[in-house]
Amino acid sequence: MRFWHLLPAIVWTIVIFFIIAIPGSSIPESPLFLIPHFDKIIHAAIYLLLGLLLTYGFAKQRDKKFFNRNKYTLAIVFCVLYGILTELIQHFYISGRSGELADVIANISGSLAGVLLYYLMKKDHRFKKILT
Secondary structure (H helix, E strand, C coil): CCHHHHHHHHHHHHHHHHHHHHCCCHCCCCCCHCCCCHHHHHHHHHHHHHHHHHHHHHHCCCCCHHHHHHHHHHHHHHHHHHHCCCCCCCCHCCCCCCHHHHHHHCCCCCCCCHHHHHHHHHHHHHHHHHHH
């Protein structure tokens, strides 16, 4: 297994955990939060990057037979489970925060967008050399 290709996704997964672990009282007020559904856009963007990084990491593994065939499925399954888990952790264990179904949907949507973005970039000749 080529661990270093998965390292960016692992680091980003840890960053996501630290972001969701911030207590509600420690989050600074911002006029951006007055934009309708701004937090959902942030959730989707965070998970878009996770989906992209995971798909890339799985695609770069040595066991091409397993990982290359299943990279999209593995990335989506991991992102969906992690997106649900982070919302449950927020809801039950982080003071001043709540897990929401709408956040889970935003996480899943962002994840799917990240995996789709990888797929589209792989098909584009400008990115193919970078991604293979």
